[in-house]
Amino acid sequence: MVMRELRAEIVKVTVLSFLIMQMGFNTLNCLGYVAKPRDTIAPSLTVTGINETAGLELAMQIKKTLYSQGETVSIMFTLTNISNRTVSFWMTAWTFDFQVSNGTDHRIFQYSTSQVFPQVIWNASIRPGSNLTDVLVWPQTCNTTEGVLVSPATYYIIGLIWSIDSLILRTPPLQITVVKLDPFSIEGGGGGGPYHCYAN
Numbered sequence: 001m002v003m004r005e006l007r008a009e010i011v012k013v014t015v016l017s018f019l020i021m022q023m024g025f026n027t028l029n030c031l032g033y034v035a036k037p038r039d040t041i042a043p044s045l046t047v048t049g050i051n052e053t054a055g056l057e058l059a060m061q062i063k064k065t066l067y068s069q070g071e072t073v074s075i076m077f078t079l080t081n082i083s084n085r086t087v088s089f090w091m092t093a094w095t096f097d098f099q100v101s102n103g104t105d106h107r108i109f110q111y112s113t114s115q116v117f118p119q120v121i122w123n124a125s126i127r128p129g130s131n132l133t134d135v136l137v138w139p140q141t142c143n144t145t146e147g148v149l150v151s152p153a154t155y156y157i158i159g160l161i162w163s164i165d166s167l168i169l170r171t172p173p174l175q176i177t178v179v180k181l182d183p184f185s186i187e188g189g190g191g192g193g194p195y196h197c198y199a200n
Contacts, residue, residue: 049159049171055083056126060098060159060171068181070149073138077159079169080131089163091124096134097160101173103153108142112162121164140178152180 046061059078067073077096081087100109126132138157140150156173 044174047159047172047174049169050082051169054089054168055081055085055087056161056169057082058159058161058169058171060157060174062157062174062176065174065176067140067176067178069152069178070140070181073140073157073176075136075138075157075159077134077136078131079126079133079161081126081128084128086125086127088123088125089168090121092121092162092164093118095124095162096136097162098136098138099158099160100138101156101158102150103155105156108144108150108155109138110143111136111138112160113143114141114146150178152178154178 045063045065046059048060049058050056057080059080061076061078063074075098079096094112094115097110097112099107099111101107124132141148142150154175154177156175158173159171160167161169
């Protein structure tokens with residue numbers, strides 16, 4: 001008798017649980033609810049700096065914010081005349097430039113100091129609404145240790161515009177994250193090992 005009552009109670013509990021689950025499922029469907037991961041705020045892919053006096057705007061853009069270790073980071077620059085007059089300034093081969101800093105705000109790489117440029121200067125004129133573009137790359141190395149990859153970490157890229165030796169425009173930083181290509185590798189972790197490089 002006791003066993004029969006116990007089985008009956010188990011059946012009741014099972015049926016009740018099923019009905020509760022069905023009611024919950026139907027309620028969620030009626031509300032149009034779809035379960036999804038928690039939303040996160042992703043770092044921006046584009047930043048813009050403005051020099052109102054010069055009438056120039058510099059936009060710096062990357063394709064993504066997460067890179068494998070050793071993957072080339074392509075950076076596109078667009079310099080636009082936002083004024084109602086033609087803007088002229090002296091350009092060089094290193095007019096478009098960028099810096100990379102680590103999480104402690106130490107500069108580890110600057111494009112213009114990693115290249116050998118032809119010593120050519122010319123006067124550039126940009127009409128209202130027109131722009132100049134360039135694409136530069138960061139090979140994930142440091143200026144102080146040529147050919148040695150940086151450690152997996154978060155880095156910050158700042159775009160620069162030079163007129164000969166005068167800095168006329170800079171952007172806010174873009175944040176990127178470098179991750180290990182092989183998650184089981186013991187190399188390249190932290191700030192040391194074969195992937196360590198020193199700040200300038």
